[in-house]
Amino acid sequence: MSLTPDSLRSSGAAATPADRILEHLKLHGPQSAAQLGEALSISGEAARQQLVRLGGMSLVQARSRANGVGRPTRVWRLTPSGHARFPDAHGVLAGQLLESARQLFGEAGVERLISARESEARTAYQQALQGCPDLASRVAALAGIRSAEGYMCSWRALDEHTFLLIENHCPICTAARACQGFCRSELALFEAVLGPGVRVRRLEHLQSGGERCTYRISASARPPEGG
Numbered sequence: 001m002s003l004t005p006d007s008l009r010s011s012g013a014a015a016t017p018a019d020r021i022l023e024h025l026k027l028h029g030p031q032s033a034a035q036l037g038e039a040l041s042i043s044g045e046a047a048r049q050q051l052v053r054l055g056g057m058s059l060v061q062a063r064s065r066a067n068g069v070g071r072p073t074r075v076w077r078l079t080p081s082g083h084a085r086f087p088d089a090h091g092v093l094a095g096q097l098l099e100s101a102r103q104l105f106g107e108a109g110v111e112r113l114i115s116a117r118e119s120e121a122r123t124a125y126q127q128a129l130q131g132c133p134d135l136a137s138r139v140a141a142l143a144g145i146r147s148a149e150g151y152m153c154s155w156r157a158l159d160e161h162t163f164l165l166i167e168n169h170c171p172i173c174t175a176a177r178a179c180q181g182f183c184r185s186e187l188a189l190f191e192a193v194l195g196p197g198v199r200v201r202r203l204e205h206l207q208s209g210g211e212r213c214t215y216r217i218s219a220s221a222r223p224p225e226g227g
Helices: 017-028 033-040 044-056 091-129 135-148 173-178 181-194
Strands: 060-065 073-078 153-159 162-167 198-204 213-219
Touching: 017 033, 017 044, 017 060, 017 073, 033 044, 033 073, 044 060, 091 135, 091 181, 135 153, 135 162, 135 181, 135 213, 181 198, 181 213
Parallel strands: none
Antiparallel strands: 060 073, 153 162, 162 213, 198 213
């Protein structure tokens, strides 16, 4: 099996059944062998065999999930090594540069670096979201931007004023581990570009052991001042 980062792209088919299983788990979270088989048009037994092989490579692990009445279902999820199979855009270098900046300029210097990055991203994102008439279209545009940057991002509406933004991958994971300020600044960045009265709350966090980063985006129900 190839299991190379280049084969693990959300935009096209993976090279092998094992690659496809890893990609599907990355995008959709824990799955049973039967669910994977159905999604990938292979038998559940073929999926189970691939999962056992991937488990032997420490790329996936199984756990039991309660399934109402009856025996628990065995579901499979990526391990940290499995997540690491997906590209981390120059993450090691970025982490090393952050540590060098911390040693040279202290935490204040690192914070200035993060603020500068956030400011540049805000300008670029705001330009890309110009012309989006409502929050739904802005969330959709933001998901497209983040996917282009490698976050394997999707979104869905919960109701007219509430949305989920889901990032299945973090292409700067190593840098984010080295400096949590990157993750903190993203919340402020999203709120700034999605418009006034929008609140963004992180529900799930890759850096905290989650399957992905999930954000709840909601518009304020309060009327504008003077209304």
